[in-house]
Amino acid sequence: MAKRALTVDDSKTMRDMVAFTLKGAGFxxxxxxxxxxxxSVLKxxxxxxxxxxxxxxxxxxxSLVKELRAKPEFKSTPILILTTEGGxxxxxxxxxxxxxxxxxxxFAPDKLLSVVNKVCP
Incomplete structure (x- = not known):
């Protein structure tokens, strides 16, 4: 069964790029x-x-990370932050x-997949 990912970004272009990369890897x-x-999507x-x-x-x-971590079903789900913020x-x-x-x-697609595969074997 394929692994499932949720990508969250207000930029449709960025969501499309992440989705394209992950779908290419079978997600x-x-x-x-x-x-x-x-x-709402995760309900x-x-x-x-x-x-x-x-x-x-x-x-x-x-805030989303905090909300998810407060829910028992997402306590151990890997959550990656993908942002322009590097501070x-x-x-x-x-x-x-x-x-x-x-x-x-x-992000480089191979770097994204490498990190995703590391936290989500």
Whole structure:
């Protein structure tokens, strides 16, 4: 059975790039445009990995990570932050929220897959 990923980004182009990369590696991919939409998409769903941007309207990525970590079914789900933000303070807030890893945009597809496969064997 294929692994499932959720990609969360307010940029449709970025969601498409991540989805294209993951689908090429055999993943089923769900998409959401912000944290609020992501929580709605995940109702009754399970995923093997979540990849989220930080800067989004309605609910940002760090808040989404905190919300997911508060739910028993997502306690151990790998959550990767994919963002243009590379500052140590942002990384620290992501880690404190419960993020598994951090990838800076623009990303190389092979690097994304390498990180995803590492956290989601």
């Amino acid at each position: 089923d991919v769900l998409e959401a445009e912000d944290g609020v939409h992501a929580l 009754g769903q399970t995923v093997d990995v979540v990849i989220t941007d930080i800067n989004m309207p309605n609910m940002d990525g760090v 140590d303070d942002k990384k620290a807030s992501g880690r404190a929220a419960g993020a598994t890893g951090w990838i800076v945009k623009p």
